Amino acid sequence: MPTLAEWEAFGHTPHILMKYVVISLFISLFTRFTTFAQWQPQAVGTDASFRSVSAAGPAIAWIGGTKGTFIRTIDGGKTWQTGNVPDAEACDFRDVQAIDAQTAYLMSAGPAEKGQARIYKTTDGGQTWSLQYQTQQAGVFFDSMDFWDKEHGIVVSDPVNGKWVVLTTDNGGQTWQPVSPAVLPPMEPKEGAFAASGSSLVVQGKRNVWIASGMGKFGRVFHSSDRGQTWSVSSTPLPGGEFAGLCGMHFFSEKNGMVVAANYKPDQPQPSPNTAITRDGGQTWQVTAPIEPPGLKEAIALLSGDRILVVGPSGTSLSADQGQSWQKLDTEAFHAVACVKGTCYAVGAKGRVAVQHFK
Numbered sequence: 001m002p003t004l005a006e007w008e009a010f011g012h013t014p015h016i017l018m019k020y021v022v023i024s025l026f027i028s029l030f031t032r033f034t035t036f037a038q039w040q041p042q043a044v045g046t047d048a049s050f051r052s053v054s055a056a057g058p059a060i061a062w063i064g065g066t067k068g069t070f071i072r073t074i075d076g077g078k079t080w081q082t083g084n085v086p087d088a089e090a091c092d093f094r095d096v097q098a099i100d101a102q103t104a105y106l107m108s109a110g111p112a113e114k115g116q117a118r119i120y121k122t123t124d125g126g127q128t129w130s131l132q133y134q135t136q137q138a139g140v141f142f143d144s145m146d147f148w149d150k151e152h153g154i155v156v157s158d159p160v161n162g163k164w165v166v167l168t169t170d171n172g173g174q175t176w177q178p179v180s181p182a183v184l185p186p187m188e189p190k191e192g193a194f195a196a197s198g199s200s201l202v203v204q205g206k207r208n209v210w211i212a213s214g215m216g217k218f219g220r221v222f223h224s225s226d227r228g229q230t231w232s233v234s235s236t237p238l239p240g241g242e243f244a245g246l247c248g249m250h251f252f253s254e255k256n257g258m259v260v261a262a263n264y265k266p267d268q269p270q271p272s273p274n275t276a277i278t279r280d281g282g283q284t285w286q287v288t289a290p291i292e293p294p295g296l297k298e299a300i301a302l303l304s305g306d307r308i309l310v311v312g313p314s315g316t317s318l319s320a321d322q323g324q325s326w327q328k329l330d331t332e333a334f335h336a337v338a339c340v341k342g343t344c345y346a347v348g349a350k351g352r353v354a355v356q357h358f359k
Helices: 004-009 014-034
Strands: 050-057 060-065 069-073 081-084 092-098 104-109 118-122 130-134 142-147 153-160 163-169 201-204 208-212 218-224 232-239 244-251 257-263 275-278 299-302 308-312 315-319 327-330 336-340 343-347 353-357
Touching (some): 050 343, 060 104, 069 104, 153 201, 201 244, 218 257, 232 244, 232 257, 232 275, 244 299, 257 299
Antiparallel strands (some): 050 060, 060 069, 069 081, 153 163, 201 208, 244 257, 257 275, 336 343, 343 353
């Protein structure tokens, strides 16, 4: 853009310059939003439904789904490997953790009493899988899993006897140790987590972990800064309810994060606003503007330029100003999303997988 001196040299006044600046800023903002192309559907050879995706790099993504299904790409979606974990036909892999092209973890959600609370690991690109953990403890229902690094991970289940069931590993999943219920804050009646997008539990850095809850009076966020050994809890301004509360979360740094709320009861309106942001590590939360398009949203990702991407069955939305405003990108239905360096993988029902490259 010309400098003020250059404009004056050509006889333009500062007033005209300001009009030019405003127009230029508008064009720049418009361009940031409209550079989005449509999601590119992927042929993955299965009708399994997917609620979990994890990317170990722009070209490497692992996805977990129903009927014991997993899929993997190591070339950015040019080709896909689709398979089923042996003896896991009844498992619904609601979370997945990609370590690299060869190594990944799968977490099965479902009642432990029915043999569905399981964690699997592969170290050979999905050719073989080892069952690392299984429990039949009544009430256990795994919701989400995450790893700080290839050795240290954590998984959360719905509450048993009024406390989260939290397990951690420090040896790459060879053993999983329960966190003592005594260090966990008490839950509200019926409060729990949604196994909706693999992001009701997220980690950050080397030791931070957060759990997002629903079905209480308001959505709450539980935080540990020492890998689950001690915990605090804060309330968000987003409402809960019988089928409502926080269903997706993402922390962009130690202090800055966002949660998205949903209502899963059929024919019930979605909360509005349905996102909140924190700038102090989850101690306090402030609502953002209502997302466009409105409707059920479940997962959050971060793009370059601090842009925030949100997906759900009602479509994809983008914010370039930390949630102060939202731009509707499309109405494609997805449950979960993972992005690395502008390459995003989104997954949904009936084998829906898509890839998009953001600038």
